[in-house]
Amino acid sequence: MLATDPPEFFDEGTPCGVLTAEPLDRVLDYLAPEGGAWMGAFVEVPLGPRRVLGVVWGKAEGSFPRHKLRPVIRVLDVAPMRAELRDFLSRVADYTLTPLPAMLRLATRVPDLGSGPAMRKLLYRGESLPARMTEAREKVLAVCDSYGGAGLTPGELAQAAGVSSGVVRGLVQANALIEREAPRDQPYPRLDPARTGPVLTEDQEAAATALRAGVQGCGYGATLLKGVTGSGKTEVYLEAVAECLAQGRQALVLLPEIALSAEFLTRVEARFGARPAEWHSGVTLSERRRCWHMVGRAEAQLVVGARSALFLPFRDLGLIVVDEEHDSSYKQEEGVLYNARDMAVLRAAMGSAQVILASATPSLETWANAEAGKYARLDLVARFGPNELPQMRAIDLRVEDMPTNRWISPSLQAAVTARIVEGEQALLFLNRRGYAPLTVCRACGHQIECSDCDARMVEHRFLRRLVCHQCGASRPMPEACPSCEAEDRLAPVGPGVERLEEETRALWPKARVAVLSSDLFGTARALKEQIAAIAAGEADIIIGTQIVAKGHNFPALTLVGVIDADLGLSGSDLRAAERVFQLVRQVSGRAGRAEKPGVALIQTSQPEHPVIRAILSGAEEEFWRSEAAQRKTLGMPPFGRLAGIVISAPALEPAFALGTELARADAPLRAIGAQVFGPAPAPIARIRGRHRVRLLVKAPKGAGLQAAISDWLRPHKLKGDLRLSVDIDPQSFF
Ligand code: ADP
Ligand code: ZN
DSSP: OOTTSOOSEEOTTOEEEEEESSSOSSOEEEEOOTTOEETTOEEEEEETTEEEEEEEEEEOOOOSOGGGOOBOOEEOSSOOOOHHHHHHHHHHHHHHTOOHHHHHHHHTOSTTTTOSOSEEEEEEEOSSOOSSOOHHHHHHHHHHHHTTTOOBOHHHHHHHHTOOHHHHHHHHHTTSEEEEEEESSOOOOOOOTTSOOOOOOHHHHHHHHHHHHHHHTTSOEEEEEEEOTTSSHHHHHHHHHHHHHHTTOEEEEEOTTGGGOHHHHHHHHHHHSSOOEEESTTSOHHHHHHHHHHHHTTOOOEEEEOGGGGGSOOSSEEEEEEETTTOGGGBOOSSSOOBHHHHHHHHHHHTTOEEEEEESSOOHHHHHHHHTTSSEEEEEOSOSSSOOOOEEEEEETTTSOOOTTOOSOHHHHHHHHHHHHTTOEEEEEOOOOSSBSEEEETTTOOBOBOSSSSSBEEEETTTTEEEETTTOOEEEOOSBOTTTOOBTOEEEESOOHHHHHHHHHHHOTTSOEEEEOGGGOSSHHHHHHHHHHHHTTOOSEEEEOGGGGSSOOOTTEEEEEESOTTTTTTOOOTTHHHHHHHHHHHHHTTSOOSSSOOEEEEEESOTTSHHHHHHHHTOHHHHHHHHHHHHHHHTOTTSEEEEEEEEEESSHHHHHHHHHHHHHTOHHHHTTTOEEEEEEEEEEEEETTEEEEEEEEEEETTSOHHHHHHHHHTTOOOOTTOEEEEEESOSOOO
């Protein structure tokens, strides 16, 4: 240890630096309490008149005379935050230009940390039914059943069922629910890595062996595991998880849309004999608490989680799997703007862990890292079992006879009918929620827009409302045009999934139709149930937005119809081509996963477009190579770096003025060879009543982008209502 290293332990009465989750721009000095404090200890400290949570972060700053320092109130009964996690939070803060307190908030999103009794009352289903049954009571019992005997607190139960606490109390009195004392954070059942998995194919075994060897090495390594949908990527990376658990280290699997991944949890249970810990927005607060504490005590061996699981206090993390690594939901677009995939690689590198990035259609970044030799690459080329990849064909909309306001071409219609006759399922894919993306007055041409955003209102017929997809504002569907007041002249333009459903029901009145769109379900649980019902064959035609593209197994599904493959192709977005390619390939891969072969029919008006041709031919490497070549020429990511700056304010003028001021003072950026573009009104020029102005910084690959941006922004103070956000490696440009 160097002499300048901070001590690992602060004796009682010595000054120490404490990081709090409060929005302050520095670490504060306090005196260590009675008994002293370890570095990383979770503490409660006085801040003005309040008590706040903090972590002992380092040496005291020393800017305050010692006799004026206040002592730490108490050290919480929680394992101190390990140096590895503290360093990781600091690195993510530096990388994303996020203040450290915001990082600490991200790492401590857990209810009543370090307080509360060790025991608490949980409710379980009793033997008897209440004498009087009401709808509310039925709901409570149904929720209780759906948790499969897990036990919930009265508050959680009332909330999950959407009833008052009185209803729950009534059921306890009627002995339909029983109270039992339970330890607050029950340990998870042991996962048994020694249980044998399926017999792997030769390809799979080769990949699994390589991944196991990586884990055995106990050091850092990153691997792209690329394989078509259904090739057994999950089986293969579970082998790496098994190896990691066998070594007594912890593993983390990140999934997009984790709340929906019931199937994955079942597979883990089948493989290891018990369910893993879960960390995502769909779990109850007490489950969150349990997970956080158990992870910190190394009593959770495997966590399956959403992106924020990356900030859990693992004791000894040996492996991180990022499944569907290309998924754009790994990028958090609000608050701390970080990409969980990239930060997973960072955490693995800092903690001597392995990271596996799995995808059928990797992001160009990951593909390029593998090309450059930074990541190892393993390929699974064939689907498991006798089933083959779906045949892909285009339906040329220019030659189809399409009646107005219809989106299912005669060719697609015939194909769907043929499936239904066979008792198989068809999926119609349209990545647009709601009924129609646009509502126009046929009398005056007025388009209904959100009053707070520069965005059109989308009709949601199911809700009978117009909804703004930017800010979520909604209002009842008006009878008359808000502009010219003509009645009954408002007309929907273009299709959304709800409108497609209407067309589908008209074409196949006897078919069972299921719509999967994130907004049609109150809860993740309801959506999960719908997905299970479809998998069990309870639908003939499935209509879905992009949530169907993600890892669900529908064994009877043999036809996928992509309603509009051109959607998104025309976008100016850097990743437009990549996204269309990924999404259409991904959704097509849903067809024919069991014994029956699948077909994917792609409706397009430009079948000769290079992206559509690449989708149809499956010439993936060529597609990536040509995308990469284009980006290289332009110096765009991953061959150059970008940062997006958004300035917003209630009025346009001050936002623009600051943008102009920044653009002029670009010397710190030029010093690293970076350029700044803008200011320009953002593509969505107003959200929630705030005008938005964008700047884009483009830098050469190796340049010190974050430091330069800090230097550049520092002299410009934000006055009044101005807000500024920096998005390093932006994924979206709205
Ligand atoms: P991917 O993750 O690449 O989409 P999965 O791992 O989900 O692929 O595999 C697809 C299906 O094939 C799953 O139902 C899986 O259980 C099954 N499967 C894959 N490999 C094997 C194997 N070696 N033995 C038995 N079943 C397998
Ligand atoms: Zn709005």
